[in-house]
Amino acid sequence: MRIKLFSPFWMPVWFFAGAILAGASLLAFDPGLAEQNLSWIDAVFTATSAMCVTGLVxxxxxxxxxHFGQMVILVLIQLGGLGIMTFTSLAMYLMGRHVSLSDRISVGQSLLHDPRFSLRNFLFRVICITFGIELVGAMLLWLVDPQGFHPYSALFHSISAFCNAGFSLYADSLSAWHSNWSINFIFMALITLGGLGFYVLNECGGLLTHEVRARLSGKRGERPSLSWHSSVVLRTSVLLSLGGAAAIFTAELFGGESFGIWHEELLSALFQSVTCRTAGFNTVDIAHMTNVSLVFMLFLMLVGGSPGSCAGGIKTTTLRAVWGFICAQFAGRQQTVIGKKALASSSMNKAFTLLVFAGFIVAGGAIILNISEGGDVPHIQARGNFLEILFEVISAYGTVGLSTGMTGKLTSLGKVVVIMLMFIGRLGPIWLLSALQSWQVEQRFRYPERDLPLG
Incomplete structure (x- = not known):
């Protein structure tokens, strides 16, 4: 039992849980507080939100x-961002080596005996890319607005943005800069880079380095191309961000409160579309947006970012796989084709498993929150409450951090539910399912198969 509890699949669980408890202990005592006392449940909620890079407060x-408490939160954000990028990137590497995630013995052997893999160099690249992007982002924020983003604030917000955490030192998040194109684009760039994943960032960095060297040397050799994975991630991410911005802009233009002149509304719509990719910052009041915008944001939050990144959600690759499957059904194809390549049936099974698990978790969380947050109130008095609860649940599960204002009003049971949603959403149901499967004994028999009428 002890060996199974400390298998590689359970290490991320204990890493995140231990860091959350340590962070909550530091936040609950006087050195971490400015004035008011903080209950233990609120300390755990804040630590979980920081470690799971969510941003709900x-x-x-x-x-x-x-300042000490803020530094504790910042360390938790950095640990959460680096931790999930490291764990998921290692998993992606092993899957690329055709190592089954359910075979922890093979995982260990692959890491120990693959001569081309250096764990030290791997971790060094992850840390250098993360710290490099965060430092550049902090410098740009400080140079563009040295008063609003002094060095400490610039570094805090840069780390929070790249790790897709959404924590801000300002009560209204980034609303003061809703019309500042430079600040908006810096944050959108940090959020996007943090949501692409280490695999994609590393590959794009290699291609950029190759191009610069070729131009400096004057040699025009064969230009390397992006891998299938990176191509799918980049195209899907761009489509979701631009498509979401167009939908939100249209919904707010014809039905919402005016955020300013049209190009400022366009900027706000683009920022909200990008931040729905599990970042959690906002430049407008979410509660004042139309229901149509909130529905589109629910979809964007549920999808989230890409594998191996700081972002949560079901991931862009899962969405692309499901969409490819639907297109294949309409076209009468037996294979799911994405970019002239067919998706393996095992990957398709994982995509549907992730989608089904996400649906069950979101539905379960919404039901419990509807009970704890006004289950005794008649529907005629609680109109609109369901959308707010669903928004809160998907925001927590997708580790987004956006809220219509409900987070601070949650009951103790509601806070516990949101904590669990953030924790499960951060690790991912596939990872937790794999950890549970490591305890299971493989069946050495099969049941007879029969057809069942469906649809």
């Missing part, structure tokens, strides 16, 4: 916590 980060 029950108290204002800038005023409720001292």
């Amino acid at each position: 029950v108290v204002d980060t800038g005023s409720a916590f001292s």
Whole structure:
């Protein structure tokens, strides 16, 4: 039992849980607080939100916590971002080596005996890429607005943006810069880079380096191309961001409160579409947006970012796989084709498993929150409450951090539910399912198969 509890699949669970408890202990005591006392449940909620890089808050980060408490939150954000990128990138590497995630013995052998793999160099690249992007982002924020983003604030927000955490030192997040194109684009760039994944960033960085060297040397050799995975991730990410921005802009233009002149509304729509990719910052009041915009944002939050990144959600590759399967059914094809390549049936099974698990978890969370947050109120008095609850649940599960204002009003049971949603959403149901499967004994028999009428 002890060996199974400390198998490679369970290490991320204990890593995140241990860091959350340690962070909550530091936040709950006087050195971490500015003025008011903080209950233990609120301390655990804040630590979970930071470690799971979500951004949902029950108290204002800038005023409720001292500099020490804010640094604890920042360390948790950095640990959460680096931790999930490392764990998921290692898993992606092993899957690329055709190592089954359910075989922890093979995982260990692959890491130990593959001469082309250096764990030290791998971790070094992850850390260098992460710290490099965060430092550049902090410098740009400080140069563009040295008053609003002094060095400490610039570094805090840059780390929070790249890790897709959404924590801000300002009570209204980034609303003060809703019309500032430079600040908006810096944050959108950090959020997007953090949501692409280490695999894609590493490959794009290699292609950029190759191009620069070729131009400097004057040699025009064969230009390397992006891998299938990176191509799918980049195209799907661009389509979701631009498509989401167009939908939100249209919904707000014809039915919402005016955020300014048309190009400012366009900027706000683009920022909200990007931040729905599990970042959690906002430049407008989410509660004042139309229901149509919120529905589109629910979809964007559920999808989230890409595998091996700081982002949560079911991931862009899962969406692309499901969409490819639907197109294949309409076209009468037996294979799911994405970019002139067919998706393996095992990957298709994982995509549907992830989608089904996400549906069950979101539905279960929504039901419990509907009970705890006004289950005794008649529908005629609670109109609109269901959309707010569903928004909160998907935001927590997708580790997004956006809210219509409900987070601070949650009951103790509601906070526990959201904590669990953030934790499960951060690790991912596939990872947790694999951890549980490592305890199971493989069946050495099969049941007889029969057809069942469907549809």
